[in-house]
Amino acid sequence: xxxxxxxxxxxxxxxxxxxxxxxxxxxxxxxxxxxxxxxxxxxxxxxxxxxxxxxxxxxxxxxxxxxxxxxxxxxxxxxxxxxxxxxxxxxxxxxxxxxxxxxxxxxxxxxxxxxxxxxxxxxxxxxxxxxxxxxxxxxxxxxxxxxxxxxxxxxxxxxxxxxxxxxxxxxxxxxxxxxxxxxxxxxxxxxxxxxxxxxxxxxxxxxxxxxxxxxxxxxxxx
Amino acid sequence: xxxxxxxxxxxxxxxxxxxxxxxxxxxxxxxxxxxxxxxxxxxxxxxxxxxxxxxxxxxxxxxxxxxxxxxxxxxxxxxxxxxxxxxxxxxxxxxxxxxxxxxxxxxxxxxxxxxxxxxxxxxxxxxxxxxxxxxxxxxxxxxxxxxxxxxxxxxxxxxxxxxxxxxxxxxxxxxxxxxxxxxxxxxxxxxxxxxxxxxxxxxxxxxxxxxxxxxxxx
Numbered sequence: 001x002x003x004x005x006x007x008x009x010x011x012x013x014x015x016x017x018x019x020x021x022x023x024x025x026x027x028x029x030x031x032x033x034x035x036x037x038x039x040x041x042x043x044x045x046x047x048x049x050x051x052x053x054x055x056x057x058x059x060x061x062x063x064x065x066x067x068x069x070x071x072x073x074x075x076x077x078x079x080x081x082x083x084x085x086x087x088x089x090x091x092x093x094x095x096x097x098x099x100x101x102x103x104x105x106x107x108x109x110x111x112x113x114x115x116x117x118x119x120x121x122x123x124x125x126x127x128x129x130x131x132x133x134x135x136x137x138x139x140x141x142x143x144x145x146x147x148x149x150x151x152x153x154x155x156x157x158x159x160x161x162x163x164x165x166x167x168x169x170x171x172x173x174x175x176x177x178x179x180x181x182x183x184x185x186x187x188x189x190x191x192x193x194x195x196x197x198x199x200x201x202x203x204x205x206x207x208x209x210x211x212x213x214x215x216x217x218x219x220x221x222x
Numbered sequence: 223x224x225x226x227x228x229x230x231x232x233x234x235x236x237x238x239x240x241x242x243x244x245x246x247x248x249x250x251x252x253x254x255x256x257x258x259x260x261x262x263x264x265x266x267x268x269x270x271x272x273x274x275x276x277x278x279x280x281x282x283x284x285x286x287x288x289x290x291x292x293x294x295x296x297x298x299x300x301x302x303x304x305x306x307x308x309x310x311x312x313x314x315x316x317x318x319x320x321x322x323x324x325x326x327x328x329x330x331x332x333x334x335x336x337x338x339x340x341x342x343x344x345x346x347x348x349x350x351x352x353x354x355x356x357x358x359x360x361x362x363x364x365x366x367x368x369x370x371x372x373x374x375x376x377x378x379x380x381x382x383x384x385x386x387x388x389x390x391x392x393x394x395x396x397x398x399x400x401x402x403x404x405x406x407x408x409x410x411x412x413x414x415x416x417x418x419x420x421x422x423x424x425x426x427x428x429x430x431x432x433x434x435x436x437x438x439x440x
Contacts, residue, residue, distance in 0.1 A: 083310075
């Protein structure tokens with residue numbers, strides 16, 4: 001399983017390296033969101049600072065939806081889906097590889113997005129340990145769900161609208177926990193952020209477990 | 223020795239719809255069998271059923287000794303399927319694609335096998351580092367063929383394999399089919415290019431309406 005995960009991870013990163021989709025399309029998109037919010041709330045910088053954690057994670061979810069859409073469509077295009085089924089690659093391994101590759105692309109997006117928010121909104125960065133743990137676990141949870149839903153909707157009509165409809169509501173608990181933990185880390189929340197981080201860890205484990213358990217069934221054509 | 227393919231009263235499903243209508247077929251190891259029939263006869267469905275890509279709803283289907291109703295995933299890596307689609311990642315180079323598929327089937331020395339496959343399909347050296355999206359359809363067909371042979375399949379399932387190839391490519395493909403059978407592999411292929419296909423095949427099976435209607439020596 002791990003061997004196949006490594007194979008698929010390398011393939012997805014190579015695809016990204018060749019196409020630069022995340023860097024050339026997804027990152028500019030999330031930067032535009034951040035900039036537009038800055039323009040819209042220019043006169044109210046306190047609101048902007050207060051909303052920055054939630055805004056960051058919403059932008060990450062939109063970015064994830066775009067990346068998932070692209071990766072899943074690549075795996076269905078021009079007979080590649082059949083070739084994957086014929087190859088004997090372990091579906092659970094492929095799922096883990098896809099999840100890790102998606103996580104890596106999200107981490108790059110989050111790094112650029114985070115720097116942009118700090119620069120445009122004038123955020124003081126603190127609680128870096130909690131922020132890093134929150135970022136890692138939330139990213140894994142988001143990628144774990146995206147790697148389930150992406151292949152699921154890749155072959156259906158209207159997948160561009162169906163994917164966000166399925167993907168975003170399931171991410172509500174991740175969004176809630178990630179935003180709360182980030183707010184605490186940035187000194188604007190109340191209480192400790194670690195219970196929220198623990199919740200993110202739990203969600204990531206649950207989503208990964210569901211993904212591994214259902215990978216074989218989802219990989220099969222009817 | 224069990225036959226390479228043994229289908230008895232087989233009905234398979236495309237989604238919820240039956241696509242073979244109780245088809246019987248026996249193909250021995252090392253045979254080259256041409257499938258012919260009008261459009262919609264069920265040739266592609268038969269090939270995809272044998273590849274384990276369509277679920278068998280009733281009857282029995284055994285391929286390379288594996289019951290497709292029980293373990294179709296196990297037998298798939300031993301089968302090479304060349305369909306209408308390329309089965310290649312457009313954005314990856316030829317070498318990236320083939321190395322990925324070679325490693326996926328756990329080939330020993332994948333780089334060497336890939337080089338040998340590309341030499342066999344006579345793909346020019348300069349095209350090997352080019353993205354598949356930039357190749358012509360005939361060149362892509364050659365790469366698909368190379369992707370199939372890096373798997374070293376025991377059963378070749380070819381759907382209109384000559385389509386998109388130039389005269390040299392068609393001759394090359396016919397030679398590869400003959401070599402595969404000589405080395406013990408079994409070949410089942412569908413083609414509308416009857417003159418060329420009959421010359422390669424050892425047997426012709428005609429299907430219509432999802433059943434075999436004629437079975438003759440070529």
